[in-house]
Amino acid sequence: MRFLLVLLAGFLSACTVTLEGLTLTYRLGYGPAILRFEPDRGAGATYFLGEEVRFLLTLAEPGWVSLVVQDPDGYTYELDRFHLERGTHVLPPGAYRYTTAPPPGLHRVRAVYTEGPPPMGxxxxxxxxGWDARLRLYLEASGARRYDVAETHFYVR
Known part of the structure; x- marks a missing residue:
């Protein structure tokens, strides 16, 4: 019994276990892939119609990110899909811009991370x-073994 507890503690601590000449090394990757996700003015900020919105996103590891918006009317749509390296990014990259548009009110934005490309179709x-149920179907279609979702919001006036 004591042997099983020691073995279990070793597996849960994500380290190297040595048993009479047999060495087993492993890594458990259960930490979040998205470390930070927010609009450039901060979560809950107010933007006026026609203003540019950028997002700050920090990833713990490289992967694919889809930005999905749900507007105050309940309409959901993808803004973009990117392959990004580990680190902090300002989205959208380059000269492309996200400009606020009607309807005014609360806009929820999710960053959906997968280690592989999102499903093309x-x-x-x-x-x-069922926003969460639809997201689960999206993740299943991607075949992602590793994924993470972060949500932020802003207001349009």
Whole structure:
């Protein structure tokens, strides 16, 4: 019994276990992939119609990120998909811009991380009563073994 507890503690601590000449090394990657996600003015900030919104995103490891918006009317759509390296990024990159548009009110934005490319034939777009259920279908279609989702919000006036 004591042997099983020692073995279990070793596995849970993500280290190297040595048993009479047999060495087993492993790494458990259960930490978040998205470390930071927020609009450039901070979560809950107010933007006026026609203003530019950028997002700050920090990744713990490289992967694919899809930005998905749900507007105040419940309409959901993808802004973009990117392959990004580990580190902090300002989205959108380059000269491309996200400009606020009607309807005014609360806009929720999710960053959906997967280690592999998102499914080409599947996009998050439409009015969903089950936002989380639809996201699960998207992740299943991607075949992602590792994923992470972070949400932020801002207001449009």
């Amino acid at each position: 599947v996009r998050l777009e439409g009015v969903y009563t």
